[in-house]
Amino acid sequence: MVKVVKFGGSSLASAEQFRKVAEIIHSDDSRRYVVPSAPGKRFKDDTKVTDMLYSCYELAAHGKSFDKEFEEIKERYNSIIDELRINLNLDKEFEVIKACFIGKAGRDYAASRGEYLNGMTLAAYLGYTFIDSAEVIFFNEDGSFDFERTKKAVGERLATIERAVIPGFYGSMPNDTIKTFSRGGSDVTGSIVAAGINADLYENWTDVSGFLICDPRIIENPEPIRTITYKELRELAYMGAGVLHEDAIFPVRKAGIPINIKNTNKPGDAGTFIVESTSQKPLYTITGIAGKKGFATINIEKDMMNSELGFGRRVLEQFEKNGVSFEHMPSGIDTMSIVVHQSEFAEKEQEILSGIHRNVNPDLIDIETDLALIAVVGRGMKCERGTAGRIFSALAHAHVNVKMIDQGSSELNIIIGVNERDFEKAVKAIYDIFVLQRL
Ligand code: ASP
Secondary structure (H helix, E strand, C coil): CCEEEEECHHHHCCHHHHHHHHHHHHCCCCEEEEEECCCCCCCCCCCCHHHHHHHHHHHHHCCCCCHHHHHHHHHHHHHHHHHCCCCCCCHHHHHHHHHHHHCCCCHHHHHHHHHHHHHHHHHHHHCCEECCHHHCCEECCCCCECHHHHHHHHHHHHHCCCCEECCCCEEECCCCCEEECCCCCHHHHHHHHHHHCCCCEEEEEECCCCCECCCCCCCCCCCECCEEEHHHHHHHHHCCCCCCCHHHHHHHHHHCCCEEEEECCCCCCCCEEEECCCCCCCCCCCCEEEEEEEEEEEEEECCCHHHCCCHHHHHHHHHHHCCCCEEECCECCCEEEEEEEHHHHHHHHHHHHHHHHHHHCCCEEEEEEEEEEEEEECHHHCCCCCHHHHHHHHHHHCCCCEEEEEECCCCCEEEEEEEHHHHHHHHHHHHHHHHHCCC
């Protein structure tokens, strides 16, 4: 059994957190490859090292003095090294980094040093081999990630190394400069390393015990999700359920490796398993609820719309031409509605509306704003009758007016559109009926 374990920034924010991480790693012999983030926040108003590096580099790039800010970054690492009495001195590394800042080595280079230095520190603390991700994680000329080359390089390099630390978040470009993934990208590195060595499991350690059924800002102490499929996760993540970087799914999914989200501060909690498919019956009919505010609908009416060939295409063409993607498109016989992100649409509103007028000559166009979408997701809904009925009766009891309904053909999710002011109320009503009352 081989596990790749990734630890997020808050798991490695201080010496105390480093101790917990080492204990977790040493408690299971199969945790052989470790992917760390840069030190994150130690307390609520603290600053992540990655953000400190970005600001510091900003000063350097403008030719301003950054000595004070640089010292603070050094201090973050040195305090961990000193407190844990690690046999490591990063002075030379700091000198090189400082010189590269002055030489304007780039924002990505600057940000990547957070993981690079943390990787060195953790490797020294654990007694593992340090591997610079620039040597095994590769990007293409156009900035996209080169999966095949990377997978091969990771596999070959780690084949002869029993235990290693590979920093998250960055890799190298064909011209050897450093490039990072988008924010939170250490998750992606972990997934790539797991795929590269064909790991049995990718453990992603963070500061929560996995995915929760619902946003804890709406429901107090929602239950965690024990097992979720990749498809369900995609639906929930799309609707804003965070925890894991979106791009972290595809490398392991392609290789058939499950992910286990775990809590560094509560290692005994089972966390969430993310799997391709499972025979495990979910505890509740629904797996999760997620939602977002900030949508608008463009409602179009035209008599005999149903018999007008190409009507939909000509409407959608206007959105495409203006670079606005649509989220949903519920339709009736003589009506169709296009659901879009309000802020995206607002920028191109008049171009799109006049385009629609010109293209399909509608009887009426009406715009509704401040819509929230709620996704109720669950493999348990398939072939089960009454799920939609229960959702809508719960919403009716909560006095929430449903403005839109959309059920995908996969029967994996039901999307409900409500007015933004009803959003929290609606989510609570759905959680209540399925989880608290277990109906
Ligand atoms: N340190 C990077 C960030 O803050 C990457 C990561 O933590 O995954 O975004």
